Amino acid sequence: MGLPWYRVHTVVLNDPGRLISVHIMHTALVAGWAGSMTLYELAVFDPSDPVLDPMWRQGMFVIPFMTRLGIKDSWTGWNITGETVINPGIWSYEGVAGAHIMFSGLMFLAAIWHWVYWDLEIFYDERTGKLCLDLPKVFGIHLFLSGVACFGFGAFHVTGLYGPGIWVSDPYGLTGKIQPVDPAWGAEGFDPFVPGGIASHHIAAGILGILAGLFHLSVRPPQRLYVGLRMGNIETVLSSSIAAVFFCSFHCCWDHVVWLRNYSGRIIWSHSLPVGSGVLPTRNRSTGSCRSGRKFEPIRSLVQNSRETRFL
Secondary structure, eight states, X not given: OOOOGGGGGGGGTTOHHHHHHHHHHHHHHHHXXXXXXXXXXXXXXXXXXXXXXXXXXXXXXXXXXHHHTTOOBOTTSBBTTSOBOSOOOSSSHHHHHHHHHHHHXXXXXXXXXXXXXXXXXXXXXTTTOSBOOOHHHHHHHHHHHHHHHHHHIIIIIITTTTSOOEEEEOTTSSOEEEEOOOXXXXXXXXXXXXXXHHHHHHXXXXXXXXXXXXXXXXXXXXXXXXXXXXXXXXXXXXXXXXXXXXXXXXXXXXXXXXXXXXXXXXXXHHHTSOBTSSSBOEEOTTTOOEEOOGGGHHHHHHHHHHHHHOOO
């Protein structure tokens, strides 16, 4: 009797080498999509008017996430804030996209290698001499590595200790810039409009993940707990992993909504004011540029005044 279609993951049961190959191939697909989608958005993105024709009004998806993480320059000489860039460096929009594509290619080759050389000596159990999956140990490794990545992002990237920082907007959501953010360890860190909470929460969660990972690597679960939670069942691992990914995705979506609320002025202009009325510029379909008349000058002066009075 054959297995149903939704049980195909049992093919890699007790096959650590090919299980790793499947996971590496998944990482290659995700990284390749991110790099390819970035290049596509850069090809259709018009940076000529970042005030009334921002990235989200043009339907961009990947570029806003890159910008909030500290990328703002392009190799073609433009900046997300409308400035001209002479030497953007390697970590520009194109540089990050190329790095993801190169990483995807390396992961693709690594996945093929692990699929071919699946019976490595490291995967054999010392007691039985057979291939086996030590799922509690695998869980500890994943938890430890994710804790290191989480701690590194909050302690180094966000704070600017070894990284550019993140995008911080002014209270009116009209302007902003990339800047380091100090951790907020008090009650203000739970305010969604205080960027310091991003650094402190990642540092705290990273330390907790590192300690929990070391605990699961050094302590074996008791027999009753192992059997009760079905820790030796790969379907249990798959279902719990899907639940964890859902939680992270839900949290990131809410975080993205909070970030967009910091740009309420731009969103209101983009979705509430009628296009073609002289207040918002209309888009020229032949050239892809925006045109605006004299009625646009009051809003532009409002933006310039907000830049002078902003505080970060």
